[in-house]
Amino acid sequence: MGYTITEKILLSHVPGAKTIAPGDFIKAKVDLCLGNDITSPIAIREFRSLGRKKVFNRKRIALIPDHFLPAKDMKSANQAKMVKEFAEEFGITNYFELGQMGVEHALLPERGLILPGDLIIGADSHTCTHGALGAFATGMGSTDLAFAMAFGECWMKVPETIKLCFTGKPRKWVGGKDLILHAISDLGVSGALYKAIEFTGSTIEMLSMDDRFTMCNMAIEAGAKNGIIIPDKITEKYIKSAIRKYKPSRKGYKMLKSDDDAVYAEVREYNVSKLEPIVATPHLPSNGKPVSELKDIKVNQVVIGSCTNGRISDLCEAASVLRNRSVNPNVRLIVIPATQDIYLEAVKEGYAETFIRAGGVFCTPSCGPCLGGHMGILSEGETAVATTNRNFVGRMGHPKSFVYLANPAVAAASAIKGTIAHPADL
């Protein structure tokens, strides 16, 4: 019987193992473990409790203070300082101070630190983003990170895989965000609980890396352990470019794929040729509705950014909608490129100017408002349209505020109209 790509990667990371099966408990070797400024402090405290003099490998840990930096208050500054001091003390190569820092799940692939065939664990639930590169990548907790920093391994249960097969050519304005919101609405927020999601099909094979990252990013919102896409020419082009530019210490990668006779827990098929842009209404990411069904919903704030949709093609799409148009005077438009490279490219391409001339703001890379941290918190009764990944109660601020999740074009159109809008209706 054949293996899925997820099973193959896990098997290759368990020393001495000859076979693997869903349900097995394994101790897997980790290629990279990561944390941010809110999850690392606990990991550091737990790591120190072991009294070890060294981390397992200085080059295989990444610490990215992306949540509350630039330090939003004294307590956040203290946490950031703790992470920086730990990085210095233990010689962590991949520590990203402000200036280099970007949203972790956009930054790490950009820097060539994630490779096909890798096993990645991160103290952040959206670590699953990196499955887009044909790696096994999963979110875990701070104590898991501490254990990995000490021993270079983690415990986990081998998941079954759900195959989601997408066919059909998406219409204009429909992209990775809509495909994943459509899937999550179908599965429900726990429909993929403990499972791997493998995204396949002709639609996926045509998707850009940015769209693939968007899809894998939100696998967790269906409860999945990881999301993954079989690596192909598009993946390899991206990897080679990142390696060439940033020369990471690890350059070897494995282009794996699922066997034809691999066993799946479930297969679902979606023909997306008639799909409209999807918007997830409060307060669950699974409340997806076609944008045309949402009329007259007044919007106070629009956020374009995050590890879901803060990449250059997202900004390009938003800028194409906003060019020579104005943001509604009742709306605050906040655009946050996910990394410094993306920031500079957005400036070079004129997108930054487009956002500002339209009446929006263009900010330094940060997770910021996505989790209700800073740079755009909602007040009581306010409504936001965001290209982010969660819309639970209080996610972006006041418990009595409302977040609608959408793709960058719908977000931009909504900023212009002042109500939730399809870009084609402008």
Next chain:
Amino acid sequence: MKLKGKVHKFGDNVNTDEIIPARYLNVSDPEELAKHCMEDANRSFVNQVEPGDVIVAGENFGCGSSREHAPIAIKAVGVSCVIAGSFARIFYRNAINIGLPIFTSPEAVKVLKKGDKVEVSVGRGEISKSDRKTVYKAENFPKFIKDIIRAGGLMAYAKGRK
């Protein structure tokens, strides 16, 4: 070991943003986090909860963010254990890693109501109301996880390892 307390009941999909909102993630001290436990799910929870009390919830408890601050807050506020129909996977492993007892039992969740007095036998994974009329067996933990739980958490399990 037996845990005893009264039930605080919650529904499905209680997420970690509700358990400990991001505005409190600029600290990691358990006592600080405890003050805001379940704040966006039930603002009065911290005033109602007493040491030993039990959280009983529906499906997919602890979904959303990986923040370990969530089980830390629950443990620090004095909750003795969480019984749920099912747990989100990152919350599940975080709870085990920090030594917060969790039990999966859809049958118990159906029956237990707010204010009920409940007893949980940790070793046997058995849940009952204090009248002990019916005993519900929680889902068994695999051996590896039992080892971590017995040690008191992942770091305790790891101590002494080279």
